[in-house]
Amino acid sequence: MPQMNMQQMMKQARKMQEKLAATEEKLAQTEVTASAGGGMVKVVATGDLHITSVxxxxxxxxxxxxDLLQDMVLAAVNDALTQAQQLASQQMGAITGGLNIPGLM
Incomplete structure (x- = not known):
């Protein structure tokens, strides 16, 4: 079984690390929007799971x-965070090949 050259392996690891950093930066700038109550409550979140507006x-x-308003806000926030998390998982998964690497989104 051929062994991978350690230098080549380190080069690939650095390349993946650079792609991950670029993707994290892109996620921080990508927004998702969720709404509840027929659009009466809207929440915007970034791909790095920060709520930017309500x-x-x-x-x-x-x-x-x-109580109804609180429920609508809660529903919209949870939906926005779920969308942001799915976006992050998709983009990070494309880089890591689906590997679940601890410390990444």
């Missing part, structure tokens, strides 16, 4: 039904 339509604010 928009609440004025008609969603009913002082007599705060």
């Amino acid at each position: 928009e609440i339509a004025p008609e969603a604010v009913d002082p007599d039904d705060v």
